[in-house]
Amino acid sequence: MERGRKRPGRPWVTGVLVAAVAGVGLGLYWFQPWKLWQDETVQEALPGVVAPTAPPAGASSASSSASPSPAPRTRTLAGGELISHEHATSGSVQLVRLADGSHVVRLENLDTSNGPDLRVWLTDAPVKEGRAGWHVFDDGAYVSLGKLKGNKGSQNYTVPADVDLSRFTSVSIWCDRFDVSFGAAELART
Numbered sequence: 001m002e003r004g005r006k007r008p009g010r011p012w013v014t015g016v017l018v019a020a021v022a023g024v025g026l027g028l029y030w031f032q033p034w035k036l037w038q039d040e041t042v043q044e045a046l047p048g049v050v051a052p053t054a055p056p057a058g059a060s061s062a063s064s065s066a067s068p069s070p071a072p073r074t075r076t077l078a079g080g081e082l083i084s085h086e087h088a089t090s091g092s093v094q095l096v097r098l099a100d101g102s103h104v105v106r107l108e109n110l111d112t113s114n115g116p117d118l119r120v121w122l123t124d125a126p127v128k129e130g131r132a133g134w135h136v137f138d139d140g141a142y143v144s145l146g147k148l149k150g151n152k153g154s155q156n157y158t159v160p161a162d163v164d165l166s167r168f169t170s171v172s173i174w175c176d177r178f179d180v181s182f183g184a185a186e187l188a189r190t
Helices: 010-031 033-037
Strands: 041-043 075-081 090-097 103-111 118-123 142-147 152-159 170-175 180-186
Touching: 090 180, 103 118, 103 170, 142 152, 142 170
Parallel strands: 041 152
Antiparallel strands: 075 090, 075 180, 090 103, 103 152, 118 142, 118 170, 170 180
């Protein structure tokens, strides 16, 4: 039996184990698979919409002879139903002009998977069914309206004032990390 002789392969095995642990750690960070089991529900009201109030008791509805001009009101300009792409997705999308003239994209009854780095995009891409529609939304013009607030519920996303809405025809729930659409809706003008 020889003494003092090192066993070959020990440093190699240690290097492989360190690389494997680092690879698993990076993979977990990149894919964040635990998000598939974590739902986040967000329920937001449409901004600027208030319930009508009744006139005070004893007030006459014909208190002035001139009728006031109608107040600006919230109006839906376009809308559509979400279809599934990479993940099962349902709900509806509305492009809404608020009473103050600003615009929001509203997601109603959204139900999709959670995932890493999900965004709401206003795009000029056509909405295509199946795998053909997964990767088209970053091919043309798009505006990111921000991170998805929750993978379930109803929520609002402010459209920047300088955006020309006539250029955009669809909305995508976009995974920026993997460049894939979770779901999308064509905006049909109303």
